[in-house]
Amino acid sequence: MTTTRMLAMGRAELLLLSRNKMALYVALLLPAFMAWAMRNGISKIDPEDAGMSVNEIALTGAFGYILLFVVYQNLVSSLVARREELVLKRLRTGEASDVEILAGTALPSVAVALAQCVVLLVAGIAWLDLRAVTRPDLLLAGLVLGLAMSIALAAVTTVIAKTVESAQLVTTPLMVVSLMGSGLVVPVEIFPDTVAEVCRLLPLTPVVELMRGGWLGGMDAGEALRSLATALAWTALAVFAVRRWFRWEPRR
Amino acid sequence: MDIGDSVIDVTGLRRRYGPAGGKGFEAVRDVSFTVGRGELFALLGTNGAGKTSTVELLEGLARPTGGRVRVLGHDPYAERRVVRPRVGMMLQEGGFPSDLTAAETVRMWAGCTTGARPVDEALGLVKLAKRRDVRVKQLSGGERRRLDLALALIGRPEVLFLDEPTTGLDPEARHDTWELVRRLRADGTTVLLTTHYLEEAEALADRLAIMREGQVVVTGSPGEVIGAYPARIRFAMPPGWFVGDLPPLGELGVLRHEETDGRIELQTHELQRTLTGLLVWARDKGLELDGLDARTASLEEAFLAIAGAGAPTGASETSGAVGTNTGRGER
Numbered sequence: 164m165t166t167t168r169m170l171a172m173g174r175a176e177l178l179l180l181s182r183n184k185m186a187l188y189v190a191l192l193l194p195a196f197m198a199w200a201m202r203n204g205i206s207k208i209d210p211e212d213a214g215m216s217v218n219e220i221a222l223t224g225a226f227g228y229i230l231l232f233v234v235y236q237n238l239v240s241s242l243v244a245r246r247e248e249l250v251l252k253r254l255r256t257g258e259a260s261d262v263e264i265l266a267g268t269a270l271p272s273v274a275v276a277l278a279q280c281v282v283l284l285v286a287g288i289a290w291l292d293l294r295a296v297t298r299p300d301l302l303l304a305g306l307v308l309g310l311a312m313s314i315a316l317a318a319v320t321t322v323i324a325k326t327v328e329s330a331q332l333v334t335t336p337l338m339v340v341s342l343m344g345s346g347l348v349v350p351v352e353i354f355p356d357t358v359a360e361v362c363r364l365l366p367l368t369p370v371v372e373l374m375r376g377g378w379l380g381g382m383d384a385g386e387a388l389r390s391l392a393t394a395l396a397w398t399a400l401a402v403f404a405v406r407r408w409f410r411w412e413p414r415r
Numbered sequence: 416m417d418i419g420d421s422v423i424d425v426t427g428l429r430r431r432y433g434p435a436g437g438k439g440f441e442a443v444r445d446v447s448f449t450v451g452r453g454e455l456f457a458l459l460g461t462n463g464a465g466k467t468s469t470v471e472l473l474e475g476l477a478r479p480t481g482g483r484v485r486v487l488g489h490d491p492y493a494e495r496r497v498v499r500p501r502v503g504m505m506l507q508e509g510g511f512p513s514d515l516t517a518a519e520t521v522r523m524w525a526g527c528t529t530g531a532r533p534v535d536e537a538l539g540l541v542k543l544a545k546r547r548d549v550r551v552k553q554l555s556g557g558e559r560r561r562l563d564l565a566l567a568l569i570g571r572p573e574v575l576f577l578d579e580p581t582t583g584l585d586p587e588a589r590h591d592t593w594e595l596v597r598r599l600r601a602d603g604t605t606v607l608l609t610t611h612y613l614e615e616a617e618a619l620a621d622r623l624a625i626m627r628e629g630q631v632v633v634t635g636s637p638g639e640v641i642g643a644y645p646a647r648i649r650f651a652m653p654p655g656w657f658v659g660d661l662p663p664l665g666e667l668g669v670l671r672h673e674e675t676d677g678r679i680e681l682q683t684h685e686l687q688r689t690l691t692g693l694l695v696w697a698r699d700k701g702l703e704l705d706g707l708d709a710r711t712a713s714l715e716e717a718f719l720a721i722a723g724a725g726a727p728t729g730a731s732e733t734s735g736a737v738g739t740n741t742g743r744g745e746r
Binding site: 182250252254256259 | 474476496499500504506508509510511512513514515519520522523524525526527528529566
């Protein structure tokens with residue numbers, strides 16, 4: 164029954180996404196566009212420092228763009244819109260549990276994100292001569308944690324958005340911090356050690372590191388554990404904040 | 416348990432917003448009532464009387480600060496998994512994504528509901544079949560209200576909570592909704608309704624409760640509630656005549672009288688006897704009573720007397736069938 168309910172909500176949410184041209188553009192094209200655009204920047208900064216090729220950095224960084232644009236930003240907008248239209252409040256009168264409502268709403272974003280990750284892997288390996296996935300377990304762990312964390316962070320972010328219009332604005336801090344410091348555009352290895360250490364504590368950094376390490380290899384057990392622990396901590400913190408502060412109806 | 420045949424059982428219910436003490440606000444104060452199977456129970460009250468706050472507790476949307484709620488024998492908040500599949504609800508304001516069509520909205524809701532009716536059957540119930548492919552944002556306020564009702568009915572609920580179901584409907588749609596609610600009740604559905612329209616409660620309710628300041632001040636059938644209020648006779652005293660010239664008011668069955676600017680109002684539980692006495696007296700004296708007006712109490716009158724903030728006129732002298740008086744006449 165849980166699955167049926169989530170699919171019903173996800174299907175409605177997918178219809179809504181397909182009718183919102185701007186959101187559709189952001190979800191479908193922006194990650195690819197960002198990866199392409201940033202590739203030019205990366206090529207200027209001697210990526211040999213990071214031990215990766217330009218394509219390797221750009222493609223693995225794109226995992227981060229997908230999580231940010233397709234899941235995080237998109238979900239903040241749709242959750243705020245559903246809250247302000249009293250849809251969330253109405254859904255809570257039915258049989259679906261709170262977790263099912265959030266998960267059902269996130270379903271289309273998650274599906275689009277997963278599809279894009281697959282396209283990214285296939286394109287990278289088949290056309291751009293990247294190596295085959297070295298550690299599928301780490302890649303998968305990074306992906307799952309990244310999705311869970313993005314959904315939870317999106318739900319938390321809605322707390323400070325009053326209107327659908329301001330939903331775009333309130334996503335900016337995490338977007339900017341992640342783009343600059345989480346290894347999306349430039350790997351954190353390039354930064355001075357202390358800066359890199361701080362950057363590794365940002366929410367999206369361990370996720371990108373896990374997915375990058377999972378695909379390209381070169382991640383030892385200690386690094387992997389540390390990334391897993393950091394990602395788990397952020398996810399748990401975000402889930403706690405959702406349970407504590409998430410609002411199901413507009414502020415009166 | 417003491418449930419017997421009651422489907423909704425509320426005892427000593429309290430709901431407080433904000434912290435304890437002076438800063439908080441207690442919206443529901445010690446409310447108790449029961450609703451039997453197949454009964455239609457209306458909750459009336461002015462804005463802010465605590466109707467919606469009470470209904471939300473019955474629906475299991477919030478946990479009461481005190482007291483106990485049982486719906487179908489279960490706690491609707493703690494045991495929502497058991498209760499929800501058997502109840503349907505309509506909030507005061509529906510929430511639907513504006514870019515879905517009516518049919519898509521119902522389909523989504525059906526997917527979330529155990530034993531749901533087919534989409535077109537649900538839309539047909541509320542006469543929205545022709546509007547199935549219209550986006551929610553293009554539906555009128557009344558149509559949205561009916562869509563909301565369709566969702567409440569989709570799981571063939573045993574208990575239906577309707578919070579102001581006909582607000583914003585045109586008279587025809589309102590009567591259609593009344594018919595639908597009557598049919599559902601005839602099929603055994605228990606209905607709890609809040610409404611602003613007193614004629615709606617009078618037309619539909621088996622029993623009703625009137626709330627004021629978070630408390631139930633009167634419960635009973637519409638007839639009982641109205642019956643507790645006196646009929647009124649109003650007329651202008653002819654020039655040169657005074658109240659003292661009337662026959663002894665007690666003998667006419669008059670409970671109390673008021674005089675303002677030469678206009679007299681008599682209150683009585685025996686309208687025919689009082690009126691006859693008055694008219695015979697006027698005929699014998701050869702008097703014309705200008706602006707003569709006699710009427711039994713209406714639910715509206717009872718409601719205004721009970722729910723209004725001021726001291727209810729004549730209420731202190733009424734008593735009888737209705738379980739009045741948890742604080743009527745206070746304040």
